Amino acid sequence: MVVGELAHEKDLVIIGGGPGGYHAAIRAAQLGKTVTMVEKESLGGVCLNKGCIPSKVFAHGAERLAAAKQDEMLGIVSSGISFELAKLASYKNQVVKQLRDGVEALCRANKIEVIRGSAFFLSTDRIGVENEDSYEVYRFKEAIIATGGTPVKLAGPPEVNARVIDSWSIANLAEVPEHLVILGDDYIALETAMTFKAFGSKVTLVLCGEREEFSFDASINRELNRILKKSGITVAKGYSFEEVGLKSDGVSILLNGKKGARKIEGSHLFYSLGTKPLLDNLGIDRLGMELSEEGLVVTDSSGRTSIRNIFAIGDVTEGPQLAVKAIKQGKTAAETICGRKSENDLTFLPVIARTRPPIACAGLTEQEAKHQGYDVTVGEFSLAGNGYATILGKKDGLVKVVFDKESDLMLGVHLIGQGAVELISNGITALEMAARDEDIIFPAYPHPSINEALLEAAEAFKGEAIHSIPKKVTVKI
Amino acid sequence: MVVGELAHEKDLVIIGGGPGGYHAAIRAAQLGKTVTMVEKESLGGVCLNKGCIPSKVFAHGAERLAAAKQDEMLGIVSSGISFELAKLASYKNQVVKQLRDGVEALCRANKIEVIRGSAFFLSTDRIGVENEDSYEVYRFKEAIIATGGTPVKLAGPPEVNARVIDSWSIANLAEVPEHLVILGDDYIALETAMTFKAFGSKVTLVLCGEREEFSFDASINRELNRILKKSGITVAKGYSFEEVGLKSDGVSILLNGKKGARKIEGSHLFYSLGTKPLLDNLGIDRLGMELSEEGLVVTDSSGRTSIRNIFAIGDVTEGPQLAVKAIKQGKTAAETICGRKSENDLTFLPVIARTRPPIACAGLTEQEAKHQGYDVTVGEFSLAGNGYATILGKKDGLVKVVFDKESDLMLGVHLIGQGAVELISNGITALEMAARDEDIIFPAYPHPSINEALLEAAEAFKGEAIHSIPKKVTVKI
The missing domain is CATH 3.50.50.60 (FAD/NAD(P)-binding domain)
Incomplete structure (x- = not known):
């Protein structure tokens, strides 16, 4: 690098166009900032191109394949079903392209400048961006590090290969x-x-x-x-x-x-x-940025690093390495940079698995709540007792709610079964709003619906689930 | 009826074993009451045997049939799909039997006495029950009318027939x-x-x-x-x-x-x-029970009729003729009878249609809110912008949230699209807990998920949905 070389003047520079990065970029643009985003591969990042989205397409295909094999009892008759992975892979590529095109269109519509290349910090207000033979320097007012991570490698050879x-x-x-x-x-x-x-x-x-x-x-x-x-x-x-x-x-x-x-x-x-943060070639060592023992960027609740005008979000920061965290952090960092009071509170971050059936959890497990010293009561309801699950032939699964006995406050919601992912948002909203058992029990739940299993789990907390065989319990009126 | 004939002494008698009736029976049994339920046909009532459950099985079959026809792009290859209604009908019969057996087992486990026959009031504390040749008289302390309704007939002939x-x-x-x-x-x-x-x-x-x-x-x-x-x-x-x-x-x-x-x-x-209440042969005319102009039983918020020891729930009462209402009223009536303070508040009763895609609504529509004098703002988000909907190939639909501009309080949530039924419970819980826009925007939503469409609808209220092409809006920070 030549001293005195011309730097392009930028406002907010975001390094990485994954879900955290592009959410930050769009939110900042919505709030009036001029945004530059640097991405070395594809917009949408690991999540869209290699991670969440492809795996969810495969999970969707798996669910439908399994369903197809049971469709005959519903009167849907076909003569033999076979599965072609290549076709599903091609559908996956279509979905990924469609979503990536969508992100690109949104960036254009929000007038976000996207620069292709690898970025690295030259100082606390300048980055260099390399793209094959080209090399440019940009001066920024604020920057957000959103470079994400890569899968932790298996110790020792062989490297990833066909097997x-x-x-x-x-x-x-x-x-x-x-x-x-x-x-x-x-x-x-x-x-x-x-x-x-x-x-x-x-x-x-x-x-x-x-x-x-x-x-x-x-x-x-x-x-x-x-x-x-x-x-x-x-x-x-x-x-x-x-x-x-x-x-x-x-x-x-x-x-x-x-x-x-x-x-x-x-x-x-x-x-x-697990995931290893992508920080190696970013030049943050020369900035004196505070890192945790595990080598993750330390931030405050707005995403600000130890260097005041640089923020970090997603897999390079501490906490669970999930897109949902990166997205939340991205919007918070953008809002903070734009002068809005905003903070991350990841207490009720959902943990989701698109398994068959899906799993969705938020808040404390029973074990964690006990470990934290709560006097815990739980309510549990099996989907075997849920009418809509019977209609669907999806009776595996259960809903569990964890309450604090002293305050009746809900501490955690845990679902495995059909509809778990959609229903967890009910649990999360309730947790965020400090719901007590009565806040879950009072509302009307569609009938017939899987939703009723959440109600009955909360009712079970008092031994009052309608569709559970009664145990010997003392009921207080 | 012979004067002075021997009446069997009963505690709580519930007339009708549909969803309202059996929920009331089980809740009362849970709270320590001895319960007698009179049913002239099958436990589970219209909902389970003829209405909600059969139609939902058909809707499920329809969804799967439509899906099967699109499965090839997911790599699920079959040589021709045909549909046999008789097989689906047979599956429907299995589901109905399984659920009815379940309700019967729950009644037994809760020691609920089930009497077969048609009941009619002899006085405010006695009913007669006829079943073919047998006739018995029962004296009760409290009764709940849960006789439900029948479909309103088309005016003029012909009656229901094969066509x-x-x-x-x-x-x-x-x-x-x-x-x-x-x-x-x-x-x-x-x-x-x-x-x-x-x-x-x-x-x-x-x-x-x-x-x-x-x-x-x-x-x-x-x-x-x-x-x-x-x-x-x-x-x-x-x-x-x-x-x-x-x-x-x-x-x-x-x-x-x-x-x-x-x-x-x-x-x-x-x-x-619509539905016509089943009250004709119940003998309530001789009790002097207050009815509405439409011939529905008038109750207070606990379900109590104008006769103090008689309650009414479900389709014989005013308000929407939905199982979800009957269930809520059934539990409330039972709790009230058992001395617990309980009331129905049907403000946020969900309206559901298991269409393709499903519809689920709660609270006020934009039109209703305006009509009621609110200064209304709305947020709307199309599922076309939702990543998970793209994965599923289910991009039809939208989420709309209605807010009061003055207080930012949420007034209504309206969904059409994949996951609408499960997600409405998030909306209902939020409405019941008097959520403001920030209560919907603050929580983390699983990624990728349909849930994010609810978040983006609330964000759209301020012109801040990430996956919407920006309109010219003034954003306040």
Whole structure:
């Protein structure tokens, strides 16, 4: 870099055009800022192009494939159903393109300047952007770091290849694996397990790091384990990953645990081990920006870093590595920069898995609430008792609500089952508005609907769910 | 009846075992009452046996049939799909039996005595129950009238027959009608129109009573009309029904309106003209019970009639004739009888149509809010801008929120589109808790999800929906 070289003057510069970045850009533009967004690959980022969207298209295809196989009892008769992964992949590409085009159109309509290239900080008010042979310098008033992350790599060789795949490469598989071994216990691992099981793969799910259980509420874990077993997915718990051997026709995975060593042979290995922040080539070391022990950018509740005019959002910051967090943080940072009082409160951030059936949780689990010292009461209702679930033939699942016995305040909502994702927003709104049991019980719920399961879970808290066989309880009037 | 004849002594007697009745019975049993329920036909009532549940099974079948025809783009390949109504009807019978068995089991488990027969009041504390040759008299402390209603009949002959059908008889059709003419504009008429269109019928929907429009919020009406047109359903507006002629191979329906007379030829006529309360043979005339001008039982907010120890719930009372109302009233009446302070507030009763896509509304429409004198602002968001709707290929629909400009209080939520039914509970909880726009905007919404459309509708209220092309608006910070 040449001292004194001409810098283009910019207002707000956002580095990264993923969901966090483009939400920030559009919100800032809505509030009157001139916005420049730097993106080295595709607008929409990992979420749209490689992560959430492709995996949700696959999950949708899996759900429909499984449904098609049960349609005959509904009078929908066809002579034999087969599945072609390539067609679904092509639909996925269409969806991704359509959504990416949408984001590009929104950026244009909001007069957001999009610059292609890799950005790095030169100082606290200048960045350089490299794109093949070109190199430009921009001076900014404020910047937002929204560079996201990459999948944590499996220790040791081999790298990702045709048989060892991660969350970025799985959507590009040419064929349905014969036996997919999955390493991981997060929502990505679970979605992949259920999706490929529906596609016809044999699936073995290995909880790594010697984990003995999934990280949901205990009741969700119990139901999830039952559903996994019922669907024929083998789950190996309590092991740590040792190594993977590549063979001409498959992979051989060596595990170790308290129960001793175990070898699993499969056709493919998929792993989901979390996300690593993309900060390496960003030049933030030279700015003296405060990082956490884990190497994540430390921010205040508005997203401001230790450098006053630079904000950070999404996977480069502390907290769960979810698009929903990046989006919330992106809008908050933009609003703060535009002078609006705004803050992130991620207390009731939902955790979602588009499994079959889906899982959606917000707030404290029963275990967490007890651990935090609450005197906890819970209400639970099985979808087996829900009329609409019976109509749909979707009776797996349950709803659980966690209350503080002293105040009757709701602390958490946990759903597994049809409609879980849509219904969690009812739970989140209730949690945000400090709902008590009566706030859930008082409203009218459509009949027949899955919604009624949430009502009955809250009623069960007092032993008053209508569609549960009564237990011996003392009822106070 | 013989004076002085022996009466069986009962505690709480509930007349009618439909959704209102059995919810009341179970809640009262939960609170310690000894409950007797009199039912002349099947437990579960019209809703379970003839109404909501059968029609929802059909709607579910229709949705899946339509989906199956689009599955190929998801890689789900089959060689030709045909539809057999008889198989769906058989599945419907299974579902109905399963749910009815469930209600019976719950009644047994809650030690509710179920008496078969027709009940009528002898006095304010005695009823007679007739069942074929048997006749018994029961003395009660409290009674709940939950006898429900029957479909209002079409004026003049012919009665319901193989070609002229109502909401009770449609689920028994042997074959898919070639051309189904539908008279009515309520959710039943709409569901039937869309269900049978998916089954392969030609469908003509006639809004009766010279109505020019559906009764939803204007934005929902607009989108609904667009979807009806797109799906090939003909809608005739502004006519009143004159007469139906029966021919050997169909029906001939004569309409009249401002635009003159019109004759529609079809293979079948279906009509849905509301519900008539079932009070005729109940003997309430001799009790001096207060009725409304329309012949409905007048109650206070707990469900108590003008006779202190007799309550009434559901379709025999004023207000919308929906199961959701009966259920809420049933529990409230039971709780009141058991000494708990409880009341019905039906302000935010949801209106649901399991159309394709579904419709779900609660609170005031924009028109109603203006009419009531509010200074109204609205936010609207199209599902075409929602990522998850794109994944599902379900981009029809919109979300609209109605706010009071002065207080920012939410007055109504209106949804048409995938997930509408599940999401309305978020809206209802928010309305019940007196949410303002910020209470909808602040929470985190799962990504990608249909839920985000509700958020963006609320954001649109301030011109801040992320996925809408910006209009020229003045934004206040």
